[in-house]
Amino acid sequence: xxxxxxxVTKQVGAETHVYETNLSFDKGGFNxxxxxxxSGKTTxxxxxxxxxxxxxxxxxxxxxxxxxxxxxxxxVSMVYQQFINYPNFTVFDNIASPLRVAGxxxxxxxxxxxxxxxxxxxxxxxxxxPSELSGGQQQRTxxxxxxxxxxxxxxxxxPLANLDYKLREELRDxxxxxxxxxxxxxxxxxxEPLEALMLGGYTATLHQGRVxxxxxxxxxxxxxxxxxxxxxxxxxxxxxxxIQKEGSTFRxxxxxxxxxxxxxxxxxxxxxxxxxxxxHISVESHGAGxxxxxxxxxxxxxxxxxxxxxxxxxxxxxxxxxRGIHPYKVGESAxxxxxxxxxxxxxxxxxxxxxxxAADG
Amino acid sequence: xxxxKLRQVRHSYSRDHRKEEDWALKELNAVWQDxxxxxxxxxxxCGKTTxxxxxxxxxxxxxxxxLFDDRDVTDTPTGERHIAQVFQxxxxxxxxxxxxxxxxxxxxxxxxSARVSARVGEISRMLDLESMLSQKAYGLTADGKQKISLGxxxxxxxxxxxxxxxxxxxxxxHLKWQLRSKLKELxxxxxxxxxxxxxxxxxxLTFADQVVVIYEGTVVQVGTPVELFEQPQHTFVGHFIGSPxxxxxxxxxxxxxxxxxxxxxxxTNAHKLKTNGRRMELGIRPEFIRFDNSGFDVEIVKVxxxxxxxxxxxxRAENTIKMILAEGTPIPAENPRIAFDPKxxxxxxxxxxxx
Numbered sequence: 089x090x091x092x093x094x095x096v097t098k099q100v101g102a103e104t105h106v107y108e109t110n111l112s113f114d115k116g117g118f119n120x121x122x123x124x125x126x127s128g129k130t131t132x133x134x135x136x137x138x139x140x141x142x143x144x145x146x147x148x149x150x151x152x153x154x155x156x157x158x159x160x161x162x163x164v165s166m167v168y169q170q171f172i173n174y175p176n177f178t179v180f181d182n183i184a185s186p187l188r189v190a191g192x193x194x195x196x197x198x199x200x201x202x203x204x205x206x207x208x209x210x211x212x213x214x215x216x217x218p219s220e221l222s223g224g225q226q227q228r229t230x231x232x233x234x235x236x237x238x239x240x241x242x243x244x245x246x247p248l249a250n251l252d253y254k255l256r257e258e259l260r261d262x263x264x265x266x267x268x269x270x271x272x273x274x275x276x277x278x279x280e281p282l283e284a285l286m287l288g289g290y291t292a293t294l295h296q297g298r299v300x301x302x303x304x305x306x307x308x309x310x311x312x313x314x315x316x317x318x319x320x321x322x323x324x325x326x327x328x329x330x331i332q333k334e335g336s337t338f339r340x341x342x343x344x345x346x347x348x349x350x351x352x353x354x355x356x357x358x359x360x361x362x363x364x365x366x367x368h369i370s371v372e373s374h375g376a377g378x379x380x381x382x383x384x385x386x387x388x389x390x391x392x393x394x395x396x397x398x399x400x401x402x403x404x405x406x407x408x409x410x411r412g413i414h415p416y417k418v419g420e421s422a423x424x425x426x427x428x429x430x431x432x433x434x435x436x437x438x439x440x441x442x443x444x445x446a447a448d449g
Numbered sequence: 450x451x452x453x454k455l456r457q458v459r460h461s462y463s464r465d466h467r468k469e470e471d472w473a474l475k476e477l478n479a480v481w482q483d484x485x486x487x488x489x490x491x492x493x494x495c496g497k498t499t500x501x502x503x504x505x506x507x508x509x510x511x512x513x514x515x516l517f518d519d520r521d522v523t524d525t526p527t528g529e530r531h532i533a534q535v536f537q538x539x540x541x542x543x544x545x546x547x548x549x550x551x552x553x554x555x556x557x558x559x560x561x562s563a564r565v566s567a568r569v570g571e572i573s574r575m576l577d578l579e580s581m582l583s584q585k586a587y588g589l590t591a592d593g594k595q596k597i598s599l600g601x602x603x604x605x606x607x608x609x610x611x612x613x614x615x616x617x618x619x620x621x622x623h624l625k626w627q628l629r630s631k632l633k634e635l636x637x638x639x640x641x642x643x644x645x646x647x648x649x650x651x652x653x654l655t656f657a658d659q660v661v662v663i664y665e666g667t668v669v670q671v672g673t674p675v676e677l678f679e680q681p682q683h684t685f686v687g688h689f690i691g692s693p694x695x696x697x698x699x700x701x702x703x704x705x706x707x708x709x710x711x712x713x714x715x716x717t718n719a720h721k722l723k724t725n726g727r728r729m730e731l732g733i734r735p736e737f738i739r740f741d742n743s744g745f746d747v748e749i750v751k752v753x754x755x756x757x758x759x760x761x762x763x764x765r766a767e768n769t770i771k772m773i774l775a776e777g778t779p780i781p782a783e784n785p786r787i788a789f790d791p792k793x794x795x796x797x798x799x800x801x802x803x804x
Contacts, residue, residue: 124621124622124623125621222493222494223493252492252493252648253648253649253650253651253692254492254648254688254689254694257692257693279621279622279623280622281622281756282755282756285753285754285755285756286753286755288753306754306756309756310756323622323623323626324626325623325626365756365757367757367776386630386634387630387631387633387634387637389629389630389633389654389655389656390654390655390673390674390675391651391654391655391674391678392654392674392675392677392678392679392690392691393675393678393679393736396630396655398630407626409757413675417637418634418637418638
């Protein structure tokens, strides 16, 4: 099913939950809504489901206006963060319930439930009650119920947020494959950038009730149109700072300057903003394009193979994520290297003017 | 401040515990040093919260003794163990100001107001709460409230241990980074023993000096984050730590040589093998595999662009082998061959690293 939101807004009392939004999702596509809490993800899902009516604007399914159509008649399935199952039904009956409501035959129900449980690795658990399942199994049951009716639109609201880390990893990998075969249009809300990248498809980045960008997921990551999208799509958070353009040079601090890339040489002098992802700042110089900076370490976190160094550079709080073990002490000064060929440049209004790969010359 | 000793501690929730699986926590002997940051890491139901509750005194272990600085506290109630706890959901008094929330544990213990004020001032500075001291707590965001819970733990000077039970669960990913690094920074400044329970490897590895990995009631490895990453002593550690975890491949081993899918593979520990286990596996992390023409051939199933790195899924016969490559590393278009780094290739017998 193709979905269109046309000039949709949502006001609740004096608060605006969604500002005027236009989005269209192709039939059978996998779409991610990426944003922090209160960015409007859940509201958009509820508007698509028909659980809420937009204050203004229209919702269209397959070229038809469904704005006034109630949720029961929209052909949608929804999966929530909290696993919702019938506690007194077995896994089989939980999964079968939407088919029974739809009046499907016994044989057809068995066939569908078996197929979907195999896909979600629930086959050995079909006779159990939800209380006898782990969190991951309960959520897989809820997913199976959402999938079994072959709804043309499946809405998922942070479905993995309450699961253990490892299960999340597994399901993130499985989910897109699962939907690929069903032909359903999927809209998946998450607050985690890595999750969006793993799921792939298309992503809409959201910030405080506004869509800041929509496009193929890796493209938005590599070329965010504006500072807001870049911020939403970076974990750890993208490092930003105001820099000055002076002639053919960019200046971050008195000692950290670099020549303006060819594409930006014509820019007028003045303040700009750079964005640089944490893994492009390292304690080791990586040759040409490396600009050294001095940071005051706030804390160094060591994972198994990498260090995450939180540091201050003048008034900016920055993060470096680099290979190797670098146990700096709190307050220690550290020399770090910025790979300026990986910088994003934004104008004072926060619009992208150059991104890595396009900015060198 | 205290050193914690666990002597032959084990715990069962059922009265009948003749069978091995009746024990939620299997026998554990451990010494945890004063002033160290520990993480208890494992999946839901592995026994990590049981262990935490045994230390805090909410549970008396079925067997064994718990000692703080060689003083037996097994039967000492929680209230007398001088432990501060921070839970998943922030526990704050909504109608009180931030100041009064932080002062509460001190006033309870009858501290005079000048000392209360000095102490609250110090803690609020560390936590960046100074500007909101006169605000009521109910208007604060989840991370603001969680900071207060944390501040209430830190404000007392008589605390032996601060315990955290999945404290970042309700915090937005963007703020998790900040709060987590704040916790670690506080640990370095204050130096009190901290125990942090989580199922999230990133939180455990970045927070802790020592990570205690628990699997089905058994502590399978205690080590620094680097040790757990580079020298997993159990396949569970290999699998659970790292994202994705270690590739575990069936193999056969004899006379120091290891064969995977008909190919001899160098490992770091096969020479120590005395007797074969029932299940022999080869473990190699995705980070330690590279494309190499002198290696063996595989089929590429898919390549995911995850921004910072590429996740490549390959297959050889029935085996999936995942590899992690840096952003921009070229991937061969035809005849892909891969090689394992022998220093980071491990042989496991029935789950345990051969030693």
